[in-house]
Amino acid sequence: MARYNAADADGYVALMTDAAVEAGYRGAALREGREGVRSGLKKMFAEFPQNRAVVHARYAVGEYVVLYEEVFRSPETAPFEVISIYSFVGDKVDRVEFVR
Incomplete structure (x- = not known):
């Protein structure tokens, strides 16, 4: 989460497989x-x-990590809640699904 909050896209994707996917839940x-x-x-x-x-x-359960998060885009907009489900292959994130 530190890399995401630092707006470090390069550092964030370094934790992912080459074929990683971000998706809506089951979408x-x-x-x-x-x-x-x-x-x-x-x-x-x-x-x-x-x-x-x-x-x-x-x-954390097996090869999955589930986060319940609150995301703040800007002081002018209301925050929103999201559940992020991370699937791992070895020590790398292979898929992230978002429930909003």
């Missing part, structure tokens, strides 16, 4: 591959330079 991919995730994050960080997330709960 279509939003960003595909490290480069897709990197470019999507850089665009979002440029649009919302004050973006940050607060993790309220974290659960």
Whole structure:
């Protein structure tokens, strides 16, 4: 979460497999591959330079990590809640699904 909150897209994707995917829960991919995730994050960080997330709960089960987060885009907008489900292959994130 530190890399995300530091708007460090390169550091964030360094934790992912080459074929990593970010998607809606059980849905279509939003960003595909490290480069897709990197470019999507850089665009979002440029649009919302004050973006940050607060993790309220974290659960790890097998090759999955589930985070309950509150995301703050800017002081002018209301925060939103999200559950992020991280699937791992070895020590790298292979898929992230978001429940909003």
